[in-house]
Amino acid sequence: MHEEETSYLGDGGDNSMRAKSTLRIVAWPVFLVCILVVGMPVNAAQTEIANDYVAIRFPDGLDVPREVQQLLLERITESICYLEGFLEYTFPRQIQYEYVESSFLSIGTFGLPNIVRDSLPVPIDTEDPNLHKPFNPHEIIHLVNHDVWQDCVIASMDEGFAWLVSYLYLEFPLHYEASCLLALGELPPLEFLLIEHHQGSRFKYRVSARGNLSFLGLLYEKFGHRAIIRLHKGLAEICGEGMVRDNVISLIEECTSTPLAELEHEWHSVLHATEVHPRYLAALLLHKEYDKADLLTLFHLCQYYNVEIDDPMFIAEVQSLESDIQNFVKDESLNEDDLRHRIQALREWATEMRRRMRGI
Numbered sequence: 452m453h454e455e456e457t458s459y460l461g462d463g464g465d466n467s468m469r470a471k472s473t474l475r476i477v478a479w480p481v482f483l484v485c486i487l488v489v490g491m492p493v494n495a496a497q498t499e500i501a502n503d504y505v506a507i508r509f510p511d512g513l514d515v516p517r518e519v520q521q522l523l524l525e526r527i528t529e530s531i532c533y534l535e536g537f538l539e540y541t542f543p544r545q546i547q548y549e550y551v552e553s554s555f556l557s558i559g560t561f562g563l564p565n566i567v568r569d570s571l572p573v574p575i576d577t578e579d580p581n582l583h584k585p586f587n588p589h590e591i592i593h594l595v596n597h598d599v600w601q602d603c604v605i606a607s608m609d610e611g612f613a614w615l616v617s618y619l620y621l622e623f624p625l626h627y628e629a630s631c632l633l634a635l636g637e638l639p640p641l642e643f644l645l646i647e648h649h650q651g652s653r654f655k656y657r658v659s660a661r662g663n664l665s666f667l668g669l670l671y672e673k674f675g676h677r678a679i680i681r682l683h684k685g686l687a688e689i690c691g692e693g694m695v696r697d698n699v700i701s702l703i704e705e706c707t708s709t710p711l712a713e714l715e716h717e718w719h720s721v722l723h724a725t726e727v728h729p730r731y732l733a734a735l736l737l738h739k740e741y742d743k744a745d746l747l748t749l750f751h752l753c754q755y756y757n758v759e760i761d762d763p764m765f766i767a768e769v770q771s772l773e774s775d776i777q778n779f780v781k782d783e784s785l786n787e788d789d790l791r792h793r794i795q796a797l798r799e800w801a802t803e804m805r806r807r808m809r810g811i
């Protein structure tokens with residue numbers, strides 16, 4: 452069994468971040484980065500290390516040894532070189548990669564022209580394995596997409612390409628989670644998946660990101676790099692006349708010389724052929740339940756009222772529960788029913804907090 456099959460919720464972040472060897476570690480933070488737009492506590496940078504490609508800045512007061520900075524610079528630069536080569540793109544200017552402190556949630560690029568903000572922990576020890584593995588360039592790929600597509604950014608394609616290119620770089624399996632989603636009946640028809648995006652739901656984001664990752668991965672595997680690049684560049688041209696969905700479908704059919712229905716049939720055949728682990732399926736359903744706690748609305752309310760969540764017990768439980776859901780696949784000491792009860796309790800807790808906040 453691959454590690455990816457035993458490690459859940461390997462999403463995110465965007466996100467997903469330190470190029471770990473398991474989906475579990477990599478994907479979840481990326482996920483947070485991609486969808487949470489809360490609080491941007493940007494601190495003045497105290498230290499910086501740079502080359503022609505990137506300037507990395509660290510939070511004020513954080514003592515990052517120079518050797519660690521150098522290793523991080525090497526890893527990030529390598530990832531930039533890879534994605535520039537893959538996407539046949541050259542950054543017109545140095546990228547600003549800022550590590551920022553965020554008390555709770557991750558933040559991402561959000562259309563800034565050449566700035567990535569990363570709230571994941573900064574490695575501070577040269578022995579940290581993350582410094583000796585490929586760095587996940589997910590957020591940096593968003594910079595390329597936004598520059599190439601300009602006013603024609605389709606969020607689902609933006610995520611799909613960011614996931615695809617980073618997963619190819621990290622050599623992670625492309626189809627595992629989409630196989631699980633299909634097995635659960637959670638994968639929407641392709642004509643919807645290609646253009647639908649849900650900033651308001653972490654689970655729906657997950658479906659969109661992982662689904663499009665897998666489908667674009669199929670196109671890459673079947674039609675090759677040229678077809679993927681044609682599609683990537685072609686997406687910059689489709690926001691003019693006609694429905695965006697029809698234009699995306701036409702572009703894909705043009706790049707592959709294959710009707711969409713045939714592509715979807717072949718894609719599902721690949722997904723059905725992938726053996727999925729029952730605990731992974733259960734973990735996805737736990738995540739779907741957890742999504743109903745609607746923490747995004749709570750955080751948006753915090754922003755609106757300019758207040759912070761003042762209950763450390765709540766924050767601790769959110770962090771603990773997310774960690775346990777994330778570890779559920781591998782850690783068989785974690786019980787599904789226990790997690791369901793905790794999720795239900797957190798949902799009620801979050802509802803009460805939203806109610807109190809609206810009463811301010």
Ligand SMILES: [Zn+2]
Nearest residue numbers: 465485610613
């Ligand atoms: Zn992203």
